[in-house]
Amino acid sequence: MDLMTFLQLGDSTFRLSTPLLLACLAGLFSERAGIFDIGLEGKMLAAAFFSGAIAFVSGSVWLGLLAGIGASLALSLVHGLASITFRGNQLISGVAINFLAAGLTVVVAQDWFGQGGRTPQLAGAARFQNITLPFTEQIGHVPFLGPVYVELISGHTFIVYLAALCVPAAWWLLFRTRFGLRLRAVGENPAAVDTAGISVVRLRFVAVGICGVLCGIAGAYLATALQAGFIKDMTAGRGFIALAALIFAKWRPWYALYACLLFGLLQAVALRFQNINLGGFVLPVQFMDALPYILTVVILAGFVGKAIPPRAGGEPYVKER
Amino acid sequence: MTFMTKLLGASAALALSAGAALADPAIIFDLGGKFDKSFNESAFAGATRWATETGGTFAEVELQSDAQREQALRRFAEAGNNPIVMAGFGFATALDEVAADYPDTKFVIIDMVVDQPNVRSVVFSEHEGSYLVGMLAAMASKTGTVGFIGGMDIPLIRKFACGYAQGVLAANPDATIIANMTGTTPAAWNDPVKGSELTLAQISQGADVVYAAAGGTGVGVLQTAADSGILSIGVDSNQNYLHPGQVLTSMTKRVDNAVYEAFTAGVDLETGFNVMGLANGGVGYALDENNAALVTADMQAAVDAASAQIASGELVVHDYMSDETCPGLTF
Numbered sequence: 340m341d342l343m344t345f346l347q348l349g350d351s352t353f354r355l356s357t358p359l360l361l362a363c364l365a366g367l368f369s370e371r372a373g374i375f376d377i378g379l380e381g382k383m384l385a386a387a388f389f390s391g392a393i394a395f396v397s398g399s400v401w402l403g404l405l406a407g408i409g410a411s412l413a414l415s416l417v418h419g420l421a422s423i424t425f426r427g428n429q430l431i432s433g434v435a436i437n438f439l440a441a442g443l444t445v446v447v448a449q450d451w452f453g454q455g456g457r458t459p460q461l462a463g464a465a466r467f468q469n470i471t472l473p474f475t476e477q478i479g480h481v482p483f484l485g486p487v488y489v490e491l492i493s494g495h496t497f498i499v500y501l502a503a504l505c506v507p508a509a510w511w512l513l514f515r516t517r518f519g520l521r522l523r524a525v526g527e528n529p530a531a532v533d534t535a536g537i538s539v540v541r542l543r544f545v546a547v548g549i550c551g552v553l554c555g556i557a558g559a560y561l562a563t564a565l566q567a568g569f570i571k572d573m574t575a576g577r578g579f580i581a582l583a584a585l586i587f588a589k590w591r592p593w594y595a596l597y598a599c600l601l602f603g604l605l606q607a608v609a610l611r612f613q614n615i616n617l618g619g620f621v622l623p624v625q626f627m628d629a630l631p632y633i634l635t636v637v638i639l640a641g642f643v644g645k646a647i648p649p650r651a652g653g654e655p656y657v658k659e660r
Numbered sequence: 661m662t663f664m665t666k667l668l669g670a671s672a673a674l675a676l677s678a679g680a681a682l683a684d685p686a687i688i689f690d691l692g693g694k695f696d697k698s699f700n701e702s703a704f705a706g707a708t709r710w711a712t713e714t715g716g717t718f719a720e721v722e723l724q725s726d727a728q729r730e731q732a733l734r735r736f737a738e739a740g741n742n743p744i745v746m747a748g749f750g751f752a753t754a755l756d757e758v759a760a761d762y763p764d765t766k767f768v769i770i771d772m773v774v775d776q777p778n779v780r781s782v783v784f785s786e787h788e789g790s791y792l793v794g795m796l797a798a799m800a801s802k803t804g805t806v807g808f809i810g811g812m813d814i815p816l817i818r819k820f821a822c823g824y825a826q827g828v829l830a831a832n833p834d835a836t837i838i839a840n841m842t843g844t845t846p847a848a849w850n851d852p853v854k855g856s857e858l859t860l861a862q863i864s865q866g867a868d869v870v871y872a873a874a875g876g877t878g879v880g881v882l883q884t885a886a887d888s889g890i891l892s893i894g895v896d897s898n899q900n901y902l903h904p905g906q907v908l909t910s911m912t913k914r915v916d917n918a919v920y921e922a923f924t925a926g927v928d929l930e931t932g933f934n935v936m937g938l939a940n941g942g943v944g945y946a947l948d949e950n951n952a953a954l955v956t957a958d959m960q961a962a963v964d965a966a967s968a969q970i971a972s973g974e975l976v977v978h979d980y981m982s983d984e985t986c987p988g989l990t991f
Contacts, residue, residue: 347864351857358853445693455695460883460902565853567883570876571693575851610840610854611861625844 342483346490348607353495354565356603357502358383358557358574362581363588363595364509365553371513371590372546373526373651377433378418379554380578381440386411386558388444391458391569392451394465400563403465407562408555414440415551423543426655437578445571458562458569467496467564496564498556505553510592522546526649529656539656554578583635589646602631685710685923686719686741688732690748692849692875694722698896699875699915703747703770705897706916710923718923726846729754737762743780743929745922746770747915749816755779766929768922770915771816773933780931782918786816787823788970789911789943790871791977792963793893794827796945797869798835799959800891800908805836807867809858809881811874812848813841813991815981820873820895820911822986823977829988831962838862839989842877852880859884859892869893869908882907891954898946908954910946917942939971 362379369376386407394403414436421432445456452459472493479485513519521542524532529539561577562569584602588594609627638646687707689700707718719741721732729751736744737758743766746755752772759767759776766778773781797806808824810817825837840858842848855877859870863885870885871893872878878895879902885892886903894900894910901907918936922929936942945963947955969975980986 344864347861351860355853355857449695455693455697455701457695457879561853565856566880567887570850570852570879572847572850573852575847575853606854607857607861610857624841628843 351607352603356599360599361557363584365550366585369550375429378436381437382411382554383558385440386555387562388569390559391562404559407559411555412551419547456571461567498560506596686736688746702915706919733758785937788938790823791827793911794824795831798828798831805866807862807870808839810841819980822980825989849875855880856884900950904950
């Protein structure tokens with residue numbers, strides 16, 4: 340394999356990792372605050388649809404992005420209402436959101452555009468275009484570093500860079516601010532937070548809201564950057580892979596980045612080299628597709644360090660018992 | 661009490677209207693969805709054409725999961741719909757069980773063979789149509805490398821790939837063919853993001869014509885091919901219009917004709933085995949104003965000559981499903 344192949348693999352890895360990373364960080368905020376969220380998939384799907392639809396109608400991808408975030412936020416609020424205010428089961432609420440999004444997007448799209456549950460194709464300003472970073476001309480001639488900069492780092496869409504920035508931002512917010520400390524505490528021991536005079540309900544709603552915004556960006560990325568429009572079920576299980584990545588990352592932002600890059604790389608390798616020949620033994624592509632889940636099970640089983648979820652996760656908070 | 665009467669009246673009305681559907685034909689779409697711009701949409705087009713021409717009505721349902729196949733079949737059979745057409749290979753097992761229970765109902769299954777006295781099995785010679793577009797791809801390619809992207813990895817899709825590879829090699833014996841499948845689950849029919857990545861991976865390996873036989877995933881393939889300035893080939897329906905001037909051609913599979921014929925024949929439908937190939941217009945390649953500039957007269961002449969040879973039986977395209985092997989391509 341030459342350098343170019345590696346760079347193309349890396350390029351593909353970045354594209355495939357971005358929606359995973361955004362969804363993974365979304366789940367991280369929610370679960371760190373004690374709200375399990377298996378509705379990431381549904382929120383991404385709803386965001387993908389609304390970003391595609393509004394970007395087509397308005398001709399502006401930025402309005403589309405806002406609409407996607409709005410749709411995802413609305414579903415987040417439903418999840419928050421069900422699991423925080425009404426103390427319902429968080430898993431059931433998440434499943435309901437997945438079903439709701441899968442059905443509703445297609446029905447609304449069919450009614451709106453009449454193209455069979457998809458949005459019309461986006462073009463021009465209604466899509467995120469690839470950004471060429473400055474100095475590609477000058478650095479491009481430098482051996483090794485040049486191609487790495489031009490091929491790998493430059494030439495992605497705005498959201499890829501945004502997602503990369505989200506990682507240090509999430510780390511700083513969670514581990515270096517008062518808000519982050521409280522948010523983590525609310526996922527470990529909400530009663531202690533409550534005793535300190537801080538509203539558990541409000542903190543959890545904020546966490547779920549952040550989760551909604553990040554899922555919205557992830558969905559908009561699928562429909563308006565990677566693709567040119569919404570197609571039914573286009574998230575294709577990425578929300579669940581993001582959940583797997585979250586466990587793999589043991590609920591930590593930097594680890595989430597590594598986990599998502601790893602899962603993205605596995606996908607990119609599977610897409611690039613269908614069946615990998617390891618000298619007489621052929622590794623089938625299906626194995627590569629299943630590897631993220633296998634790795635997650637291995638982690639959960641405790642072989643590679645322990646993955647301990649936030650202690651109060653999944654438990655609705657009741658002030659007085 | 662009045663509420664009860666209303667309720668009873670309503671259910672009676674419902675039952676009556678259900679009875680009125682008697683002998684209307686019915687169609688069941690597969691998981692790809694009615695508007696996949698491809699296979700199912702073609703089936704829907706055939707049904708609609710019949711409805712507008714005859715003024716008749718038909719019952720239809722789009723499946724949401726594999727488990728609904730038998731349920732949908734029984735539901736239509738119980739309601740008296742006849743014939744019942746199902747678009748998709750996945751119905752074989754369910755139909756095999758259901759057909760015997762409703763001996764007076766005629767069933768039509770597309771893309772699969774079910775050996776029952778009241779079933780008509782319509783099978784297309786996709787390998788022949790794919791052979792033709794393969795020739796076109798090889799002739800249009802400047803790099804000598806062409807790509808194939810399949811949906812779910814099933815023998816039927818390998819049949820497409822195999823016919824395509826033979827066509828490519830017939831037009832250019834030195835050509836390289838890169839064949840990829842999107843996945844192994846039904847989700848592979850609706851994953852345009854993966855389709856895009858596969859296309860980019862094939863482009864980076866030198867492909868400049870990509871043939872997508874992947875349902876909704878193909879939308880992503882065609883989009884990425886157009887974005888990257890290479891040619892693509894559509895499938896099942898004529899997809900040339902999706903990106904005018906950038907889709908080389910489409911391998912048309914006239915599912916609409918199969919559905920139309922079945923609906924027209926109605927209850928007098930002939931059952932048995934039915935092959936739709938190049939000879940009877942079941943498959944072919946699409947040529948319209950959107951791709952007229954891409955297909956030169958030479959290319960068209962070569963393909964039409966091959967088409968005539970295949971139709972007359974002079975040239976035999978190997979069918980992957982006959983022995984699960986393929987000359988010219990390994991999976």
